[in-house]
Amino acid sequence: MNRIRGPGQRPIVERGVMELGNEISLRPLAVALLIFAPAVLLAAEALSQDSVDQSRDDKPRLAIHVGKIITCVGEPIINGTILVSAGKIEAVGPTAEIAVPAGYQEIDHRDRFAMPGLIDPHCHVGGSSDLNEMVYQTNPELRNWDQIIPHNDRLKIGIAGGVTTVCFIPGSGTNMGGWGVLMKTGPGKPEDVIIRAPGVLKIAQAGNPERQGGEVGSGRMGMNHVIRQQLLEGQYYVRQWDLYEAGQLEHPPEVNLRLENFKPLFRRQIPILVHTQQYQVVHATIAILHDEMNLKIIIGHAEFNAFHLAPELVKRGIPVMAGPRGFYFDPEIGQLRGLVAEYDQRGVTALGVNTDSPVVPQEDLLFQAAMAVRYGWTEEKAIRGMTIEAAKALMIDDRVGSLEPGKDADIVIATGSIVDLRNYVVEVFIDGRSVYNIARDRRRY
Amino acid sequence: MRRKARWIVACMIVAGSIAVRMLATCAADEHVVAIEADVIYTMTGEPLTGGVVIIRDGRIEAVGEQLAIPLGSQRLRVATLMPGFIDASSAAGIAGGSAEQTSEVTPEMNILPTLDWLSRDFLTAVDEGTTTLHILPGTANVFAGGSCIVKSAGNPGERVLVDRAGSVVAVCSDPTAGNSSRSRPDSIYVRQPTNRMGVIWIIRARLREAQITSPSSQRTVRMESLQKLLSGDEPMFAVSRAGHDIQSVLTLRKEFGFQPIIVGGEEAYRVLEELAREEIPVIYQGMTSGAVRGPEGTSLFWNLPGQCEELGVVFCLAGGRLLDQARFAVRFGASERAALEAITITPAQLLNIDNRVGTIAAGKDADLVGLDGPPLEATTQIEWTMVNGRHVIINR
Missing domain, CATH: 2.30.40.10 (Urease, subunit C, domain 1)
Known part of the structure; x- marks a missing residue:
C-alpha cells in the first residue's frame, strides 16, 4: 500500500512512465474475458463473438508464409516467411532461408501481402466516450486509461481495416485535455492492451477550445498564454524533481498528483499530440512547445494550410500526422490541395495520417492514406506513414511499426497493397494471435 | 398550499x-x-x-x-x-433529496437523518419480504456520504441497525450529470466532473489530500471520513456499473488501498477474475428483467450471479424485489442455495450485521x-x- 509517507522520506507513490511501463509489462496469465465474452454479450451485438480462444500464457508459435512481405525496414521480401513466438516476431526472411522449427503452426498466405499492423495516432474510440472535461482550460490531472474498453465494436472494425495500435486521447474541447494512452486494438484486459500510459499529452490550440464563459482563452493569444503557463508549472515541478534526483536538493519536492505525468514529458520520454491546424497556429506550436519548452511534439490533426511551414518542421524533425480532412481548398489557386502530398513535396519525411475516429471511422485509416496517394504521396511512403513513421512519432518504434525480429507480432495480411482500395484485409495478428480472419469471422470491412 | x-x-x-x-x-x-x-x-x-x-x-x-x-x-x-430478506442496496424512504448538491465531496454527511419512516417504500419492502435495508445516498456527487442500515417496519426508535455502514463513492458517470462549464458561469454546477476523467481525478485528488494530511493538523470531519476510507475503518461502497468503471475501482484501490464493495456491478463479468482474486464483493442491482441494457448503457449478462458463484466472488442481490431476483438468478444458472444466500446471510455478513439478522x-x-x-x-x-x-x- 502506498499510504504512509513520513516527512523527508522519498515518496512511495511515484508514478513515472517507466515504473508504470514495468507494471504494465507484467501481463497476468489467463484471460477470463475470452472465455465469457461469447456468453456475455448478447446476440443483439453482431460483432460480439470473439474468435480468439488462446490464452496469453499459451501464445501460438507460427510460421506465416506470405507472397510479399512489406517489412517497413528495407526492401520488401518476395515469397517470405515470418516466424512468430511469444507474441513477438522471431524471424523474417525469404522462405528459402527460414527453417521452420518443429511445433510451429504453418499458415499459408502465399498469394497475399503482409505488412506491419497500422497505427492511428489520433483516436477517440478506445473506450467510453468521455472525451472532454470542460470546466478548466488546462487539465493535466486527467487521464483516459481508466475508461478504455479493449476490443470494443469500433476497434474490432478498425482491426478489419488493419489497425492494430491506436493513440487513444482526450478531446480538443479544452487547451490541455489530459493524458492519452497508447493501446492495441485487440482483446484482453487493460494491462494486456496498453502499450504505454501515459502515452501522450493532448494539447489543442485554436478552434475547438475557444472559451465563451469569461475565462482567459477566448482567443488565440489567451489560449497560447494558458498553455504556456500550464507547461511552465509542469516544467518547474519536473525540474525540482530532477534536481533532487541528481542530489542537488536535500529534500524531495512534495508529490503533486496533478503534475506527476509531466515528468516523462519534460524528460522527453513521451510526446505531445498537438491538435493544431492552420499556418499561424502551427507556428505557435513550434515556437512554444518545441523551441521554448524543448518538448517532443507531433503536429496532429494537421489540416488547412500549415504545410507552408514544412521547412521549419523539417529543420526540427517534427513529425506531422495529417487529417482527418486531408485536403485544403486553396483560394489562391482555386483548387484542392492534398495535404500529405504538400508536406511530402516540401521534404517532410516523418509524415503520416490519422482518422480522429469516430470523425473518420477507425477502419478508414487506410482510406486516408489512399486519398493522400491519390493527391501525390507515394504508395511506399503511405505504407510507412501508417506504420513505422507513426510509431517513431509516438516513440513506440521499439515495439511496433515494422516487421523485424524482436518487435510485437502485429501483422496485417491483405490481398495486396492496402493503399489500393480494391484490396482488403484477410487476417490480422496482434501480439502473435490471430484476432481477425475473414474465413472465420466473416469479412467485416 | x-x-x-x-x-x-x-x-x-x-x-x-x-x-x-x-x-x-x-x-x-x-x-x-x-x-x-x-x-x-x-x-x-x-x-x-x-x-x-x-x-x-x-x-x-x-x-x-x-x-x-x-x-x-x-x-x-x-x-x-x-x-x-436483506436488501443490500436501497434508496427507500430518502426524503428531501438523496445528495448534497453543493459539493462533489461530502463524505462526512449521512443519509440516515433524511429517512421518512412512514414512506411507502418501507411498506413495499415488507410486502416483498424485505426486513432489513441498506440505504445509500444518491450518486449525484462523487463522495456521496455515509449509508445506514434499518429495519423495514417497527417503531422508529427500534429500526436503526447501523447509523453509518460505510462511505458511498460514485465511480461512474452519475456525478457528471448536470455539471457543465460554459452555459451558466455563475452556477454552482460549473465544476468538475463533467466526465469520467474528472470523476477519477476528484477521487484521486481528495484521497491524496487525505493521505498527506496528518490527522492532527487539519482535523475536519470531512478529512476524517476520507482517512477512514484509506485506513479501511470504513468500507467504500463504490457505485460502479460499467466494466471500465469497476476496473477503475481496482486501479484506484491499488493506488490508495481502500476496501471496496461494488454496488451496481452490471458489467462485473468483465473483471470477475480480478474481483475474485482481490476478494471484492459485488452488490448487484435489479437483476429481474429480460433487459439487454442496464443503466449507463451497460450490457447485461443474465447469469452474472452464476458466474460469480463459480469464481467465488461474494455477491448479493439487491435493489428491491429480492425473491424475484433470486428466482431470476436461479433460472439463468445460479444454484438455489447461492441465490437464497444472496438475499439473506450474504448481505448480513457483508454489512457486518450477521449477529442480528440473515x-x-x-x-x-x-x-x-x-x-x-x-x-x-x-x-x-x-x-x-x-x-x-x-x-x-x-x-x-
Missing part, C-alpha cells in the same frame, strides 16, 4: 394503512410465538423439515425439528419459513418471511412478513 395539502393527504393515507397493518399484528413483544413450518430455511445449513421456531420478545429463542411448544404461546403455521438461529432478531410453498417457485407467494417479532399479514 396545494402541494402541502397533497402532502397531508399522502401522510394520512400512509398513516392509515400503517394503522390497519398494526391491527393485523397479532403478537406483542412479551408474547411467545411458535411458528410451525413444513420447511425452514435457516440459512445456517440444510433446510429443516417439519420444524418449529420459538420467538420471545422479538428474538428467536429456539429453532429445531423436535421442539416442545411452550404453553400459552401464540401459534402460526406456514408451509415455508425463511429469514427476512439467518434463523437462536438469539437472532425475529425477522421472518412465511411463504406458501418453495421460495424459488414462481407461483409461491409471501403470506406474511415478521419484523422484530411483529407479524404483518400480506396476502390473506
Whole structure:
C-alpha cells in the first residue's frame, strides 16, 4: 500500500512512465474475458463473438508464409516467411532461408501481402466516450486509461481495416485535455492492451477550445498564454524533481498528483499530440512547445494550410500526422490541395495520417492514406506513414511499426497493397494471435 | 398550499394503512410465538423439515425439528419459513433529496437523518419480504456520504441497525450529470466532473489530500471520513456499473488501498477474475428483467450471479424485489442455495450485521418471511412478513 509517507522520506507513490511501463509489462496469465465474452454479450451485438480462444500464457508459435512481405525496414521480401513466438516476431526472411522449427503452426498466405499492423495516432474510440472535461482550460490531472474498453465494436472494425495500435486521447474541447494512452486494438484486459500510459499529452490550440464563459482563452493569444503557463508549472515541478534526483536538493519536492505525468514529458520520454491546424497556429506550436519548452511534439490533426511551414518542421524533425480532412481548398489557386502530398513535396519525411475516429471511422485509416496517394504521396511512403513513421512519432518504434525480429507480432495480411482500395484485409495478428480472419469471422470491412 | 395539502393527504393515507397493518399484528413483544413450518430455511445449513421456531420478545429463542411448544404461546403455521430478506442496496424512504448538491465531496454527511419512516417504500419492502435495508445516498456527487442500515417496519426508535455502514463513492458517470462549464458561469454546477476523467481525478485528488494530511493538523470531519476510507475503518461502497468503471475501482484501490464493495456491478463479468482474486464483493442491482441494457448503457449478462458463484466472488442481490431476483438468478444458472444466500446471510455478513439478522438461529432478531410453498417457485407467494417479532399479514 502506498499510504504512509513520513516527512523527508522519498515518496512511495511515484508514478513515472517507466515504473508504470514495468507494471504494465507484467501481463497476468489467463484471460477470463475470452472465455465469457461469447456468453456475455448478447446476440443483439453482431460483432460480439470473439474468435480468439488462446490464452496469453499459451501464445501460438507460427510460421506465416506470405507472397510479399512489406517489412517497413528495407526492401520488401518476395515469397517470405515470418516466424512468430511469444507474441513477438522471431524471424523474417525469404522462405528459402527460414527453417521452420518443429511445433510451429504453418499458415499459408502465399498469394497475399503482409505488412506491419497500422497505427492511428489520433483516436477517440478506445473506450467510453468521455472525451472532454470542460470546466478548466488546462487539465493535466486527467487521464483516459481508466475508461478504455479493449476490443470494443469500433476497434474490432478498425482491426478489419488493419489497425492494430491506436493513440487513444482526450478531446480538443479544452487547451490541455489530459493524458492519452497508447493501446492495441485487440482483446484482453487493460494491462494486456496498453502499450504505454501515459502515452501522450493532448494539447489543442485554436478552434475547438475557444472559451465563451469569461475565462482567459477566448482567443488565440489567451489560449497560447494558458498553455504556456500550464507547461511552465509542469516544467518547474519536473525540474525540482530532477534536481533532487541528481542530489542537488536535500529534500524531495512534495508529490503533486496533478503534475506527476509531466515528468516523462519534460524528460522527453513521451510526446505531445498537438491538435493544431492552420499556418499561424502551427507556428505557435513550434515556437512554444518545441523551441521554448524543448518538448517532443507531433503536429496532429494537421489540416488547412500549415504545410507552408514544412521547412521549419523539417529543420526540427517534427513529425506531422495529417487529417482527418486531408485536403485544403486553396483560394489562391482555386483548387484542392492534398495535404500529405504538400508536406511530402516540401521534404517532410516523418509524415503520416490519422482518422480522429469516430470523425473518420477507425477502419478508414487506410482510406486516408489512399486519398493522400491519390493527391501525390507515394504508395511506399503511405505504407510507412501508417506504420513505422507513426510509431517513431509516438516513440513506440521499439515495439511496433515494422516487421523485424524482436518487435510485437502485429501483422496485417491483405490481398495486396492496402493503399489500393480494391484490396482488403484477410487476417490480422496482434501480439502473435490471430484476432481477425475473414474465413472465420466473416469479412467485416 | 396545494402541494402541502397533497402532502397531508399522502401522510394520512400512509398513516392509515400503517394503522390497519398494526391491527393485523397479532403478537406483542412479551408474547411467545411458535411458528410451525413444513420447511425452514435457516440459512445456517440444510433446510429443516417439519420444524418449529420459538420467538420471545422479538428474538428467536429456539429453532429445531423436535421442539416442545411452550404453553400459552401464540401459534402460526406456514408451509415455508425463511429469514427476512436483506436488501443490500436501497434508496427507500430518502426524503428531501438523496445528495448534497453543493459539493462533489461530502463524505462526512449521512443519509440516515433524511429517512421518512412512514414512506411507502418501507411498506413495499415488507410486502416483498424485505426486513432489513441498506440505504445509500444518491450518486449525484462523487463522495456521496455515509449509508445506514434499518429495519423495514417497527417503531422508529427500534429500526436503526447501523447509523453509518460505510462511505458511498460514485465511480461512474452519475456525478457528471448536470455539471457543465460554459452555459451558466455563475452556477454552482460549473465544476468538475463533467466526465469520467474528472470523476477519477476528484477521487484521486481528495484521497491524496487525505493521505498527506496528518490527522492532527487539519482535523475536519470531512478529512476524517476520507482517512477512514484509506485506513479501511470504513468500507467504500463504490457505485460502479460499467466494466471500465469497476476496473477503475481496482486501479484506484491499488493506488490508495481502500476496501471496496461494488454496488451496481452490471458489467462485473468483465473483471470477475480480478474481483475474485482481490476478494471484492459485488452488490448487484435489479437483476429481474429480460433487459439487454442496464443503466449507463451497460450490457447485461443474465447469469452474472452464476458466474460469480463459480469464481467465488461474494455477491448479493439487491435493489428491491429480492425473491424475484433470486428466482431470476436461479433460472439463468445460479444454484438455489447461492441465490437464497444472496438475499439473506450474504448481505448480513457483508454489512457486518450477521449477529442480528440473515439467518434463523437462536438469539437472532425475529425477522421472518412465511411463504406458501418453495421460495424459488414462481407461483409461491409471501403470506406474511415478521419484523422484530411483529407479524404483518400480506396476502390473506
